[in-house]
Amino acid sequence: xxxxxxxxxxxxxxxxxxxxxxxxxxxxxxxxxxxxxxxxxxxxxxxxxxxxxxxxxxxxxxxxxxxxxxxxxxxxxxxxxxxxxxxxxxxxxxxxxxxxxxxxxxxxxxxxxxxxxxxxxxxxxxxxxxx
Amino acid sequence: xxxxxxxxxxxxxxxxxxxxxxxxxxxxxxxxxxxxxxxxxxxxxxxxxxxxxxxxxxxxxxxxxxxxxxxxxxxxxxxxxxxxxxxxxxxxxxxxxxxxxxxxxxxxxxxxxxxxxxx
Numbered sequence: 001x002x003x004x005x006x007x008x009x010x011x012x013x014x015x016x017x018x019x020x021x022x023x024x025x026x027x028x029x030x031x032x033x034x035x036x037x038x039x040x041x042x043x044x045x046x047x048x049x050x051x052x053x054x055x056x057x058x059x060x061x062x063x064x065x066x067x068x069x070x071x072x073x074x075x076x077x078x079x080x081x082x083x084x085x086x087x088x089x090x091x092x093x094x095x096x097x098x099x100x101x102x103x104x105x106x107x108x109x110x111x112x113x114x115x116x117x118x119x120x121x122x123x124x125x126x127x128x129x130x131x
Numbered sequence: 132x133x134x135x136x137x138x139x140x141x142x143x144x145x146x147x148x149x150x151x152x153x154x155x156x157x158x159x160x161x162x163x164x165x166x167x168x169x170x171x172x173x174x175x176x177x178x179x180x181x182x183x184x185x186x187x188x189x190x191x192x193x194x195x196x197x198x199x200x201x202x203x204x205x206x207x208x209x210x211x212x213x214x215x216x217x218x219x220x221x222x223x224x225x226x227x228x229x230x231x232x233x234x235x236x237x238x239x240x241x242x243x244x245x246x247x248x249x250x
Contacts, residue, residue: 033197033201036194036197036198036201037198037201039194040194040197040198040233040236041236044190044194044240045236045240048240048243048244048247051174051244051247051248052243052247054170054174055170055171055174055247058167061167061170062167065165089149089150089153092146092150093150096143096146096147099143
């Protein structure tokens with residue numbers, strides 16, 4: 001513990017996160033956390049609202065169905081929220097594989113992190129072009 | 132209660148439940164005919180009700196561990212001190228409020244799911 005007191009009080013620190021170039025692996029990790037926050041605070045309550053309204057009556061069901069089959073503010077919000085959940089799943093599966101030591105070399109981690117972004121962008125395009 | 136390895140396993144096992152549920156839900160949409168009656172039939176089936184109940188509990192466990200980890204990582208006097216020294220003094224208050232908020236929200240979500248699905 002005495003070593004702690006001999007540490008210099010002011011030492012050079014560089015903490016501008018916007019200027020630090022994170023490796024792709026770190027980007028995948030932090031975005032997994034961020035997307036997780038989004039899923040809990042936005043996608044989850046939104047899904048509950050959708051489930052409630054779709055089961056409430058035939059009127060609300062047909063209203064939702066009509067609006068979700070075309071591009072508008074509601075459907076954009078709904079599909080983006082589900083896509084963020086999908087991103088969380090993709091990065092989550094990647095983390096599970098890492099736990100099993102599958103593809104956990106530095107090289108593979110950066111490749112798979114990029115691969116996930118490619119898969120996600122393809123999903124994004126598929127979803128919005130099918131509307 | 133916060134035993135490291137139990138928490139670690141709970142986080143991973145609950146994630147597998149959510150993943151399985153998502154795949155199952157998507158595959159059951161294939162047989163969905165797009166009518167209100169068909170939707171009512173699907174969401175009233177005992178399989179949907181039980182699987183959704185298990186999954187919402189898994190989601191809440193998973194989310195609790197994840198949000199708790201994020202809170203104890205970033206909402207500390209050290210990390211908040213990077214933003215401002217004043218904020219750092221309130222780190223414990225901010226983190227505890229954040230924890231109360233997501234636990235409260237989680238309970239509300241659970242009650243809503245149970246009411247919408249079972250009643």
